[in-house]
Amino acid sequence: MKTHQWNTGRQYNANGQRIVAEVREDKIKFSDLSRHINGSIPLGDFMRGRDMDEYDIESLVMVNYDHGNYSGGNDTLEWI
Helix, strand or coil: CEEEEEECCCCCECCECEEEEEECCCEEEEEECCCCEEEEEECCCCCCCCCCCHHHHHHHHHHHHHCCCCEECCCCCCCC
16 A cells, blocks of 8 residues: 655645545545545556556546546545
8 A cells, every 4th residue: 555645736725735645456545635525536457556656646636536536435544
């Protein structure tokens, strides 16, 4: 499991927009801590098992998040 966190620079609160993501075997779980939104993005066959760098993770999360292509979740990931 690989965890990555970043600030998008969007001004949703005093901290901007902080996002935490965890790459798991078949999905990426994420939390938008600024907007209190948690979600999960399924990874297709092409992406499963691939070693993703920070750019890959941010791009996959933001494109899918911005287009509503995710399932909601209850687990809030922590900013460390």
